[in-house]
Amino acid sequence: MTETLADALPPPAILAEPRSRVPAQLADDAELIAACRRGEARAMELLYHQFKRRVFGMAHRIVGASDAEEVAQEVFVRVFRGLANFRGDSQLSTWIYRLTVNASLSHLAKRGRRQEVGDDGIAELPAPPVAERDPGLASRIEAALAALPAGYRAILVLHDVEGLSHEECAAILECRVGTCKSQLHKARGKMRELLGPMGVVAPGANR
Amino acid sequence: MIRCEEIEPQLTAYLDGELEGPAGSVVRGHLRGCEACRAIATDEAALRDGLRALPAADVPASMWAGVQARLAAAEVADAERPSWRRAVARWTPSVRRLAPTFGAVGLAAAAAAALIVWRAHGRAEDAVAPAPPGVAITVPIPALSPDTALAPSDRTAPSFGGAAGVGGAHGSDPRLVAPSDDDVTADLAHEAARTSAAYAATADNLAAQLADVRSGWPADRRQQFDARLADLRIAVAGAGEGRGRQRALRAEIRYLQGALIRDEIASNDRVLAAPGRLR
Amino acid sequence: MSRIATSLVLVLTAAAGRASAEPKAVAPAAKSDCTLPAAALASKTGASESSGLDLSPSGHPFTHLVVDNPLGNVTVEGYDGVAIHIETRKHAPDDDTLERLRVSLIPSADGTVRITSTADGGREVRPVARGAVRVDLFIRAPRNAHVEAAASAGKLDIANLDAGGDLDTASGPISVCNVSGEVFTHSLTGATRLQQVFGSVDAQAVQADVDLDTITGERLVATVDRGSIAGRRVRSRTVQLTTTDGRIRLEAEVALHGRISAASLGGDVDVRLHRHGGVVVRAQGAKVDFGALGVPAVLADGWRQIALGAADAAAMVELRSQHGNVQFVIVE
Structure with missing residues (x-):
């Protein structure tokens, strides 16, 4: 041919x-x-x-x-x-x-x-920056996300990364919308703990 | 003065624009005056935006080929799978369905576990059942707790409507009463409505027999009867299709029989102390 | 919040050949002659499959067993153990249809085990009539588990249980034997038979006969629309039997302060009573026969009444049939 x-x-x-x-x-x-x-x-x-x-x-x-x-x-x-x-x-x-x-x-x-990122993983996270801008934010967020308990990671991925609604998240996770919201709140709190104070956004500089 | 501990749990909802009206203004007002909470809020907003802005991972080009290869392998395995394995496959999905996401990650408040031992006898035509090797699969099961609120997704039953109108007969769809030539799955889906319709027909028949008797009653007796029957029919109409509606219809049948046969109008528990037990 | 991961362990063990297919020896039940249906042999035609499953509790014991099998028979037998054994027999015209028959098993943390059968659908399946497939379940459960079971056209048999049951069929017969605790049965057209029930009974059927033998619970209520009620060796303190069209025959012992009421619209009512004290009998019917007891007094509202023995703590018996005959006999 x-x-x-x-x-x-x-x-x-x-x-x-x-x-x-x-x-x-x-x-x-x-x-x-x-x-x-x-x-x-x-x-x-x-x-x-x-x-x-x-x-x-x-x-x-x-x-x-x-x-x-x-x-x-x-x-x-x-x-x-x-x-x-x-x-x-x-x-x-x-x-x-x-x-x-x-x-x-x-x-x-x-x-x-x-293979999960344990305490060692958290220790390796870069120290919280003092600078206003944080060019490494994405990679630090990824590292902190990986260090999060899997259940919190799931809700953060669905709601914040993928941008799904609470209703969609609740249907996917087969839980109540209220449970979903409180889990998201806890997950973000845990992330803030892992990341330390970011101080990236000055008041008024809000996008 | 609202304390920070009261504001903090609401920050996520506030930042996501879910707090409207007064609740939103309270948080907004607090943030204006409280630097600590403002810092938390700005951090959380940065985090949220940072998560949303994470670069999308590139889907590997090889992935579709991998899916196809796995599908083909699974089909071959199906064909070669001995009967005992097919039997396991039929048990397993129901077990797997038990796994709620949060149960798997440990949000369940109570713990429960059960050990299932499966014994295969093989098919009737098999001379000797093949011996399955020992395999252990661990799957999470839901622990019952109000906290988890993991309702099964397929709990909703189709509603066929038309149960009882107050003072009127039970409207039953004749299609549901007729024996079905459907496939077994469709037939099963109609089962509840069919059974309810048969109970409803019995109730209607008794009500028709009572019509003559009722016309001979004094007004107060008729009124009492009508009110009680209306209650029972409201219960029927309010019950979801399935066992709940059948139970309500059985209560109506009992009452009608009591009225027709025993002249019991007030209730059907003249002999029995606990009418609630009569289902 | 607790972080205890819950897990269900599914363990497959080597089948011990044919031996494992034999039903395990059942602990002999005290004074029970309940004969349960044996596992039927698979039909020669089509495809059949049987499998067994043992479910052992870890932690909370199994206290509730909920079975819903619209595709065939359900047999539940209590025994002196903690595990639940389930034998499943499936039959279908062909292997593909057999694959559609599923039995799901859902244990919960609160001690409830649910067993449900279904037939999977989908557009790709070859339609098969409901009557061409069958799933029979033979279950052995801890004696003190409460059993809720539902079948459609299949038989529902329970025996040797101590925590009562709630049984429901559309057209399948119901049989209860040697059970303590409250027993509820309801069926549209399934013949209902209860024997040796040491607890209150509530039986309701639309177009079927109800047969009662050796019932000793506090209350016995049976209601049938078109069908008969027959009772023997009934010792419940309160008995209420009702039929619209159908004969009522009762042989009972009446206790002090006991109350027996049997009423029918069109059927005959025939009661034989063993009495231990005073009893007041009232009857109403097309024809009322008190036999050798003599001529009853005629009350103003049409009731005929006869009083026997001491009036103190007398039992009350009320018998009525609008169109049928009423017969009452004392058996000393």
């Missing part, structure tokens, strides 16, 4: 993401789910691309960079194998995020405390 020039060339950037023949309006949850249940490869790909960033992002923040891909892959396997039993009691996204949080937390439990 003759290889044409077009075949040999890398695909243009816009095509790098597999394009689905499933029309955009099919992205409606119910139809997407039905198509995935029928085993339609394109629908499965579409679902994957729709959720990969958040699934990977949540897993990444909860279990850390080294295990994130493994956990995220496991989540998608559970999603595709579990779709047959998905009853639509919650939104598809809620269900997938719940699987993600559960898979991440059970991965951590399996991995045990040995």
